Amino acid sequence: MRIDTLEILRCPFCGGRLELVESIFHRRTAAEIGDGVLACECCTFPVVDGIPVMHLQANANDARAHVEDGRPDFALRAMVGLERPEDAERFEAAAQSETSTFRDIVESLGPGFEGGYFLxxxxxxxxxxxxxxxxxxxxxxxxxxxxxxxxxxxxxxxxxxxxxxxxxxxxxxxxxxxxxxxxxxxxxxxxxxxxxxxxxxxxxxxxxxxxxxxxxxxxxxxxxxxxxxxxxxxxxxxxxxxxxxxxxxxxxxxxxxxxxxxxxxxxxxxxxxxxxxxxxxxxxxxxxxxxxxxxxxxxxxxxxxxxxxxxxxxxxxxxxxxxxxxxxxxxPMTVDAAPRGVFRVNPLYQASTDGTTMRLRLKFPDVDYEYEYGACRQYLPEETTIDVAALKRLEAGGAIDELSDLIRRRVIIDLPRHYY
Ligand SMILES: [Zn+2]
The missing domain is CATH 3.40.50.150 (Vaccinia Virus protein VP39)
Known part of the structure; x- marks a missing residue:
């Protein structure tokens, strides 16, 4: 967390300001707190992997005790909710890899994590x-x-x-x-x-x-x-x-x-x-x-x-x-000329290509998704095609002109980097 966030952070119980307890284990730079304990007049709260935890539920209390013991790794395990060592190690391996995607880390959190239809x-x-x-x-x-x-x-x-x-x-x-x-x-x-x-x-x-x-x-x-x-x-x-x-x-x-x-x-x-x-x-x-x-x-x-x-x-x-x-x-609703992340084909489409033309067919992950979100058919066509060369130009940072209609219809979407 940024140190200047302390200017707006207040205890949810006493309304008081928080400060880092310097006398016990903490990791900080001039601008950020990585791990540590924050204190007001009534409580203490942990900061775990740069995220302040401003409640007193059981996982937060466990995490605070781990930080005080100088074990921020155990505090992170407590907060992501992985108790068995093998589960925690799977998450940590995914978290530490620079090439992990959002999807990889959701999967490493196991079926208990509400990943749902995030994709x-x-x-x-x-x-x-x-x-x-x-x-x-x-x-x-x-x-x-x-x-x-x-x-x-x-x-x-x-x-x-x-x-x-x-x-x-x-x-x-x-x-x-x-x-x-x-x-x-x-x-x-x-x-x-x-x-x-x-x-x-x-x-x-x-x-x-x-x-x-x-x-x-x-x-x-x-x-x-x-x-x-x-x-x-x-x-x-x-x-x-x-x-x-x-x-x-x-x-x-x-x-x-x-x-x-x-x-x-x-x-x-x-x-x-x-x-x-x-x-x-x-x-x-x-x-x-x-x-x-x-x-x-x-x-x-x-x-x-x-x-x-x-x-x-x-x-x-x-x-x-x-x-x-x-x-x-x-x-007015405009299509952004440049993506915040990267333009990619919507994962709701099954794609096949002959090298020149990509054929796309809409396929829902299951009937529950279709039941709750089937109204997306009003903008997502059942089938469509994309010129492969135009898609490559777009993915390489080219102008959106040729494909702006497919972007507007969300056949091609602006996704975070390393999303899936
Ligand atoms: Zn307080």
């Missing part, structure tokens, strides 16, 4: 809507010279950082990624959102940050799994409560209690969600309308006002609380 995340319908909304909202409130004084973003319950990646260019300093699952944060920092500042914490309690530390706070595809919804929204609002103007809170893809959906969670009704924001104005959008905008290639129209009937019949909702009127407008 297909960048083109699933939930993600493409969230990515468009995040790009529009964060771009409007954080990007450019017209932005307010605080341009830092936080992604709460951001998992392995697929959406945090979208914040890397607009957040300054680098975005914070907060999640309870240490292994996901570790993967995000290495692969999906390199440069982000990961913090391990529990979204069901007070978030370990100072009031007003951020200009933008978001939670995507996770809020229906948070039981303590009222304090959680209160915390997101506190995090963006700046001295002059409040910042922006965005919740994307939270399920609707009135419409069943797979992995339903504990959702509220549209009215119930709006009620959580109390005195802060919030605008609620049905995801279906936003999805139609994305499939059409934009613009993403956040000037729309969805009526109660539209909201009540949509399976997923987006909530935006911001005083910044620039958000509630149509936002």
């Amino acid at each position: 297909y995340r960048f083109s699933d319908p939930t993600f493409v809507v969230a990515q468009a909304v995040v790009g529009a909202v964060a771009g409007a409130v954080l990007g450019g010279a017209a932005a307010g004084a605080n341009r830092r973003a936080i992604d709460v319950c951001g998992g392995s950082g697929h959406l945090t990646r979208s914040l890397l260019e607009v957040s300054s300093p680098a975005p914070v990624l907060a999640d309870l699952y240490f292994a996901k944060l570790w993967l995000a920092r290495r692969f999906t959102a390199p440069g982000c500042e990961p913090v391990c914490c529990d979204g069901n309690g007070a978030l370990p940050f100072a009031r007003g530390a951020f200009g933008y706070a978001m939670c995507s595809d996770a809020f229906m799994f948070i039981w303590t919804k009222r304090p959680f929204i209160g915390e997101l609002c506190r995090l963006v409560d700046g001295p002059q103007t409040p910042g922006t809170v965005l919740v994307t893809h939270t399920h609707n209690q009135l419409v069943w959906s797979p992995s339903h969670g504990n959702p509220l009704t549209p009215k119930g969600y709006a009620n959580l924001f109390e005195t802060r104005p919030v605008r609620t959008f049905g995801e279906a309308g936003l999805f139609r905008d994305v499939v059409a290639g934009g613009p993403l129209d956040l000037s729309r006002v969805d009526d109660a009937a539209t909201l009540d019949t949509d399976a997923a909702l987006t909530l935006i609380a911001t005083p910044d009127a620039r958000v509630f407008a149509p936002h």
